[in-house]
Amino acid sequence: MKSPLSPKHYLSEEIFALEQKNIFRKLWIFAGIKPALAAHNAFMTREIGGVPVLLQNCSGKIRAFENLCPHRLMPVQTEEFGQTPMRCVYHGWTFNPDGTVRTIPTERHLYNYDAETRQSMCMKQFAVHELGNMIFVCLDDNPLPFDDQFTPEFQEKVAEASMFFGPHAIHSNRRLDFNWKLMFENVIDYNHIPFIHPKSLLPAIPTFRHMFNNEKQEQPALAQISHGPEPVELHQLSFTRECFIDQQPYYWTKHAVKHYGRIDHYYNFYIYPNVNFTCVMGVAFPIQQYHPISAQKTQIRLTCPSVTVDNEYAKRHAANLRSVLLGEYRVMDEDFDALLAFQKAVHRDAPIMEQGHYESDLIAMAHVYKSLLNA
Amino acid sequence: MSHNPNQKICLIGLGQVYESIAADLHAYASPDTHWLFRPIGHVGLLESCADSVLSSIPQGVSLFVAVDGIALNYARMEIFVPAQERGLPMVNLIHKGACCSPDIQLGCNVWVGPGAVIDYQAEIGDNVMINPMARIDPQARIGNHGWIGRGASVGSCASLGSNCIIGDDVHIKAYTSIGKQCAIAQPGPWSQNITDGTFAEKSIWAPSRVIGEGYTFNTSCHAEESA
Numbered sequence: 001m002k003s004p005l006s007p008k009h010y011l012s013e014e015i016f017a018l019e020q021k022n023i024f025r026k027l028w029i030f031a032g033i034k035p036a037l038a039a040h041n042a043f044m045t046r047e048i049g050g051v052p053v054l055l056q057n058c059s060g061k062i063r064a065f066e067n068l069c070p071h072r073l074m075p076v077q078t079e080e081f082g083q084t085p086m087r088c089v090y091h092g093w094t095f096n097p098d099g100t101v102r103t104i105p106t107e108r109h110l111y112n113y114d115a116e117t118r119q120s121m122c123m124k125q126f127a128v129h130e131l132g133n134m135i136f137v138c139l140d141d142n143p144l145p146f147d148d149q150f151t152p153e154f155q156e157k158v159a160e161a162s163m164f165f166g167p168h169a170i171h172s173n174r175r176l177d178f179n180w181k182l183m184f185e186n187v188i189d190y191n192h193i194p195f196i197h198p199k200s201l202l203p204a205i206p207t208f209r210h211m212f213n214n215e216k217q218e219q220p221a222l223a224q225i226s227h228g229p230e231p232v233e234l235h236q237l238s239f240t241r242e243c244f245i246d247q248q249p250y251y252w253t254k255h256a257v258k259h260y261g262r263i264d265h266y267y268n269f270y271i272y273p274n275v276n277f278t279c280v281m282g283v284a285f286p287i288q289q290y291h292p293i294s295a296q297k298t299q300i301r302l303t304c305p306s307v308t309v310d311n312e313y314a315k316r317h318a319a320n321l322r323s324v325l326l327g328e329y330r331v332m333d334e335d336f337d338a339l340l341a342f343q344k345a346v347h348r349d350a351p352i353m354e355q356g357h358y359e360s361d362l363i364a365m366a367h368v369y370k371s372l373l374n375a
Numbered sequence: 376m377s378h379n380p381n382q383k384i385c386l387i388g389l390g391q392v393y394e395s396i397a398a399d400l401h402a403y404a405s406p407d408t409h410w411l412f413r414p415i416g417h418v419g420l421l422e423s424c425a426d427s428v429l430s431s432i433p434q435g436v437s438l439f440v441a442v443d444g445i446a447l448n449y450a451r452m453e454i455f456v457p458a459q460e461r462g463l464p465m466v467n468l469i470h471k472g473a474c475c476s477p478d479i480q481l482g483c484n485v486w487v488g489p490g491a492v493i494d495y496q497a498e499i500g501d502n503v504m505i506n507p508m509a510r511i512d513p514q515a516r517i518g519n520h521g522w523i524g525r526g527a528s529v530g531s532c533a534s535l536g537s538n539c540i541i542g543d544d545v546h547i548k549a550y551t552s553i554g555k556q557c558a559i560a561q562p563g564p565w566s567q568n569i570t571d572g573t574f575a576e577k578s579i580w581a582p583s584r585v586i587g588e589g590y591t592f593n594t595s596c597h598a599e600e601s602a
């Protein structure tokens with residue numbers, strides 16, 4: 001089967017601009033986790049769809065704004081994470097929880113705005129949806145109903161798993177030179193595991209060991225998006241998969257108060273368009289986000305939340321999360337090498353990909369993607 | 376090197392530091408020191424056996440807790456902290472092949488491995504492991520529960536918060552300030568000041584950091600209202 005996508009979908013800046021407009025500024029996009037914002041005035045800043053976004057806890061409610069001061073368009077919060085009231089660093093304007101301007105130092109002497117202008121000035125506010133401990137933002141003025149993007153069953157699962165997050169997380173950003181779609185497609189394409197991860201992932205996952213050794217073994221069936229000839233819809237693109245894992249738990253996680261699901265399972269929650277949220281052995285919850293920077297540049301945003309533990313020393317030691325982060329990068333580095341090689345080699349006149357039966361999910365996803373792009 | 380002639384020292388723990396001390400006892404104390412050993416089979420047993428191990432130590436014996444391996448600093452605390460809470464005497468073990476300026480300040484349960492150098496007026500907290508050939512420069516400060524890797528160095532007047540892991544061959548430059556709970560495991564020079572919970576690893580490339588309560592915000596902090 002020919003892929004619905006052509007090489008230009010991984011190369012072209014015009015297509016990237018369309019993606020930003022029709023996907024990242026239209027859909028609900030995962031923005032961050034609640035434990036990172038769990039106090040008044042705790043905030044985080046990031047970019048979504050080319051727009052600077054500020055998430056700020058305003059007296060317990062998480063709000064999202066365009067992080068631009070209406071005065072001279074300075075970012076209101078300049079750090080990536082922190083805890084300060086919304087006050088612009090440049091001329092000291094402060095803001096209300098709804099984004100309107102609260103105070104302007106020396107307003108009467110220097111600014112002299114008419115009443116209408118003064119009232120209309122504000123930071124633009126965006127729609128926020130909390131799903132368990134996961135925060136989603138939609139930049140569109142008429143946000144898509146959340147249920148149109150994610151099925152109620154999927155929402156329930158993500159909410160349930162994310163409620164196991166502890167009070168900390170380790171977060172890291174890394175830029176790589178390949179198109180963001182490659183990484184999302186890559187995590188759904190399980191068939192690369194024996195070739196790209198023969199030493200890291202394959203030995204830990206009996207589901208794949210058995211599959212590739214043609215052994216029959218009782219195991220969870222790999223979930224698929226498409227089951228028949230009917231066209232796939234947006235809400236089907238976010239789905240879960242699970243399989244066995246037989247790795248030794250990290251030492252510190254043995255103190256986990258509770259674990260999600262089965263301790264011998266590896267769960268994937270694929271959140272369209274660009275998140276792979278996983279749960280490893282019920283206690284580690286790495287969230288990978290493939291954030292587009294340009295047609296050929298992606299920021300890998302990796303957040304590994306802690307789990308609640310009952311050991312005094314382990315509790316004080318967020319540093320233990322380092323082992324989860326290192327484990328994630330160990331596997332992802334192997335993917336990155338492959339995807340960087342793809343991006344280097346592909347060119348505008350390269351042939352169309354030939355996809356096999358097992359790639360029906362990717363084909364279905366590509367059809368939805370194209371219809372979003374041309375909407 | 377300890378010179379107390381009738382000293383009794385009990386070595387508790389597991390891992391490389393434990394092994395290296397046990398294999399070289401004469402380099403840490405006078406030959407007439409009486410040594411006791413409490414090896415622990417697995418790091419997962421520390422929490423459950425802390426009480427019974429500590430109760431088994433006779434009066435008049437000083438302790439040294441050596442635990443490393445996975446989750447090294449936090450795991451060592453599972454014995455170190457209860458021992459400290461019981462008020463048990465703890466010693467520092469300084470290899471005779473290490474070189475310490477006489478005016479340094481050392482907490483307790485500090486290990487200084489062979490070939491390590493601690494220069495004048497350096498301040499080292501409690502429960503810090505300074506691996507062989509590491510160098511702590513004048514007036515550098517290292518917080519409690521630290522780990523300084525083999526061949527690493529901490530430059531003069533640099534400061535490290537508690538629970539920091541400095542990997543092998545990492546060189547923290549003079550005057551650099553490193554928050555608590557940081558890990559720098561990228562061999563080579565490091566001169567960036569970093570906040571609590573920051574991680575820099577060769578295999579990660581970009582510095583990573585801990586976010587959440589106590590790191591990027593405080594629940595108790597009544598930050599100035601915008602109201």
Ligand code: FES
Pocket residue numbers: 069070071072073074088089090091092093
């Ligand atoms: S730019 Fe924000 S106050 Fe002037």
Ligand SMILES: [Fe+2]
Pocket residue numbers: 186187192193196197331335
């Ligand atoms: Fe992979």
